[in-house]
Amino acid sequence: MNVTIYHNPACGTSRNTLAMIRNAGIEPTVIEYLQAPPSRQALEKMIADAGLTVRDALREKGTPYAELGLGEPTVSDERLIDAMMAHPILINRPFVVTPIGTRLCRPSERVLDILPDTHKGPFSKEDGEPVLDAKGKLIAGA
Template sequence: MNVTIYHNPACGTSRNTLAMIRNAGIEPAIIDYVSTPPSRAELVKMIADAGLTVRQALREKDTPYAELGLDNPDLTDDQLLDAMLAHPILINRPFVITPLGTRLSRPSELVLEILPETHKGAFTKEDGEKVLDAEGKRIV
């Protein structure tokens, strides 16, 4: 299965998502989107395929969001996209693309919706939260 993750190794949610993909027996294509941002067309497609608005794909925390005045509700999608492309850290993460769909995996376990059920066993997130049991079944 071809899987791509737009990853930020400094982000715990992104690291957990990557680990869940690997727990499914998949080694994804990893794109460090901060140093290698998607093109405008790729970003627009990812956002649309994930069923999000541009504003929903915009990251506020630990970014120049406020300094750039991006909290202005009158900004257009094109203006928000311009900011995201100029400052890729504003792109929320991690986006994951598989043949089963595209998700902004926040929380990280949303990635399970677009992965095959081939998990290798239990999975626990970095913070100790158990996500999958010993049989690879999701813990609710």
């Protein structure tokens, strides 16, 4: 299965998502989007395919969001995308694209919606929180 993750290795959610993809027996294409951001067209497509608004895909924490005045309700989607293109740190992460669908994987378990059911046994997040049981099935409440 062809899977692409727009990844930030400094982000725990992104690392957990990547590990879940690999736990499914898939070695994805990993794009470190801070060094190689998606094109405007690709970003707009990911946002639309994930069923999100542009604002839903915008990251505030640890970004120049406030300094750029992006919190004003009158800021257009076009201006938000312009800001994301100029400052890729504003793109929320991780986005994952598969033939099954596209998701912004926050929380990381959202990736399970777009992966085949081929998980190799149990999986726990970096912090020890269990996500999949010994049979590779989602644990209730995860």
